[in-house]
Amino acid sequence: MSKIDELIYSLNSIARSGWMIKGIEPCKAETVSQHLFASSLIALEISSKLNNVDKYKAASIALIHDIGEAIIGDISKTANIDKSKSEKDAINSLDINNEIKKLYYEFESSNTIEGIIAKISDLLSTYIISLKYEREGYNVNSIKDNVKEEIINLSKKYNLENIIIDFLKGLDKTNK
């Protein structure tokens, strides 16, 4: 049963496994807490442009979507492991308010617009970081391309294509 202070210490120290696997040194690798910050900020930005969305809730879902990693660590997609049960157990074991835990289930189920935006923001956040590492000479192509494809697919599926394509175009201007 991990308390909020321990949870913060963990998320600040866990560097994301995907980057490290690609050769980004631990001292340079994005931490989970930084990933959650960026996902949340992007969710706020995107949902501010939409009607009928609780933008603060979307941001809150994005903020907490990976907090179970404080218990189980950041398990890479390349492990090809179903981590959903492990992650749920982790979330349940955390000593935090149930209102926060509920948000995680909304992220997992993607059955609300806020949960969907959080999911896309998670991917956009990873995409943005990949652009920086690429400029610095790291080979993160496979992550960048996979994530971009997922972003496009999700935004089509949920009729968010216009707003997301616009968002992606803005990134290309900075990161050419």
Add this chain to the structure above:
Amino acid sequence: MSKIDELIYSLNSIARSGWMIKGIEPCKAETVSQHLFASSLIALEISSKLNNVDKYKAASIALIHDIGEAIIGDISKTANIDKSKSEKDAINSLDINNEIKKLYYEFESSNTIEGIIAKISDLLSTYIISLKYEREGYNVNSIKDNVKEEIINLSKKYNLENIIIDFLKGLDKTNK
């Protein structure tokens, strides 16, 4: 005019000045993005225990309260400088949605319960990190004590004493 990707790159790289001044090495110092994550999570936790609070909005205010630092850097309280104008100009120059900028003004003015909770969460977040550095042999007493005093004062002023004192007690159990 800084775009959201540049903003994220900056906030991930800016280590907080207060810690570095106290001798915490840059590689170990909390970044601004990590501080914003923790502040936002704490705001969510605290406001989940209160009625009549938009907890997601409180979390969102805490999330963005320092994003102006992407432009101006993290100016230490020890500088004794009024940075409010500089920070406002920074916020205004950011290429992000106006809805986000409005949240900053709610933080600054402290005229809503959500803004007040964000403010206390900002301080609690700093307090939590100070406990970790102290255990690791750093002398961060002055920050820890100042921040705790501010927390107590604010929670008294806004009738949040019970909930905040409880929160602080929980921290002491982990960090003895």
Add this chain to the structure above:
Amino acid sequence: MSKIDELIYSLNSIARSGWMIKGIEPCKAETVSQHLFASSLIALEISSKLNNVDKYKAASIALIHDIGEAIIGDISKTANIDKSKSEKDAINSLDINNEIKKLYYEFESSNTIEGIIAKISDLLSTYIISLKYEREGYNVNSIKDNVKEEIINLSKKYNLENIIIDFLKGLDKTNK
């Protein structure tokens, strides 16, 4: 299919998840390659004191026991996930000599004295690092205690108690 150079880049950059979960900052956390070096050196030391052991083989098994993590990352024990299939797939996908892959299976099955020594050396290596982090103010008690218990159990099971207890006593002298 990861080649030996990519494999080295990955293992040098992957910080071990157990330490990061406990709040050890990425820049300070032991990498997988460092863990494999230490495990291998310890295997060499311990098996040098035993008869009827191919000490170089024991060292080689310890050296490569985690190289699959170059593909799947370092999945923490706290995740409570059976990663054996994922790890085997990873090993098989590596573009390295089959002779090396065979060593991994000897580690997993623990059906040779060399495989057993590699397993104990893996644990001893983790124990040694936990002593250092503890001195530096980190709370790694749970890892330290679990690992020590496993060491004792394994050394009893395989009649290596004398030599391992001696080894542990030596560590306590340095790390008091």
Add this chain to the structure above:
Amino acid sequence: MSKIDELIYSLNSIARSGWMIKGIEPCKAETVSQHLFASSLIALEISSKLNNVDKYKAASIALIHDIGEAIIGDISKTANIDKSKSEKDAINSLDINNEIKKLYYEFESSNTIEGIIAKISDLLSTYIISLKYEREGYNVNSIKDNVKEEIINLSKKYNLENIIIDFLKGLDKTNK
């Protein structure tokens, strides 16, 4: 009142804000103590080529020109804040010999050739570091260009153009 040991601990840990704002990670960012070393060495080199200059004094002025940051941190130029009063208060509060404090005033006033050389060396030092970050894929153009312009302007104003242009040419040879 900060003593010389605390002052050294602080300046070794404060990473320069300008670099971090541009996305250079804290672990890679130049510290204030490193900046002061480089400024001082450059002052020694440049003034060694001039007559009628106390080269050791020029180096000493460059060495200490930012020591007030041990109290107030490194406030970025992008903050557009007049930090001169804050910096003077900081210098005065330091528990160091008055002879050292006097050097700071000579830097600020630029009314001696040694103070002027220290000022140009401060800028040259920043320019040199920007060239390294640029090669490593960081976008530090705005700092590099601003600093170069200031260097040229100052060297014209004080009739040091020949020697400074020569110095800059040498740098371009290494950093192409």
Add this chain to the structure above:
Amino acid sequence: MSKIDELIYSLNSIARSGWMIKGIEPCKAETVSQHLFASSLIALEISSKLNNVDKYKAASIALIHDIGEAIIGDISKTANIDKSKSEKDAINSLDINNEIKKLYYEFESSNTIEGIIAKISDLLSTYIISLKYEREGYNVNSIKDNVKEEIINLSKKYNLENIIIDFLKGLDKTNK
């Protein structure tokens, strides 16, 4: 008299001097323990393709060839100093099994095929790391070229040209 735990702590913390001299920041520089891991893994790979070689012994020699640096540090080739006596004294002073110390002498004398493979693997390991730093914008040309030349010369001298040239070609495919 350094014990195995202190030895591991040292080798994990000593960043290789050659890289740091070339401007690779300490947080990014390969440590001696990482170098020994990579050398050992390469020795295992190469000798697995050869007959009449104790591949595990070759790996073990490569594993320990620099452990004396736990006492004397990593003295750069650019120092042009004969460090052989100093290194031997260091090895002898280590509190490790004599069987390990013997391996060092086999590395130094290069009078067995296992010792020779360890020597080439040491160089190949350095070459591989130089390719990564080069991609990240560092100027490590002189190390890369010197090491490659030594590799070619040694492989010719000991009739290992085919296998080593093949190994080098594989690296070029990843690191183009």
Add this chain to the structure above:
Amino acid sequence: MSKIDELIYSLNSIARSGWMIKGIEPCKAETVSQHLFASSLIALEISSKLNNVDKYKAASIALIHDIGEAIIGDISKTANIDKSKSEKDAINSLDINNEIKKLYYEFESSNTIEGIIAKISDLLSTYIISLKYEREGYNVNSIKDNVKEEIINLSKKYNLENIIIDFLKGLDKTNK
């Protein structure tokens, strides 16, 4: 032939070998440029209290006393190697003004009061850093004690006992 920009890049990246040998991680270890800054500042402070000393020259000697390490790296005292010839060759090969090289010889010969103060400041600087690492849980006793003894001996030999003992007492107040 190393130019001033390359020299600065090197000295900023070379972490001091003594600390790393003692287990201080590269990301936390003092760099040579930081050591030279601190030595120089201490020389300025101490000589400001003395008559008949060119305090700026003492600071300048301390500033450059290790710049040869940009070529040869930081060779630890524990290597027991006479590095004086190697260091002189390094200094001579640097592409810097001869006036700077002369200062190095004054440091080496210790035949002027300024050279002596630089030498003591070099040691005091190391002592100050050892106090910080000790507080953070590292075992740097042997360095701390050796350096303190050398400081006392030198200050007795050159009749600087009063001023140095006072300086040391000030440090003990902060670092209890």
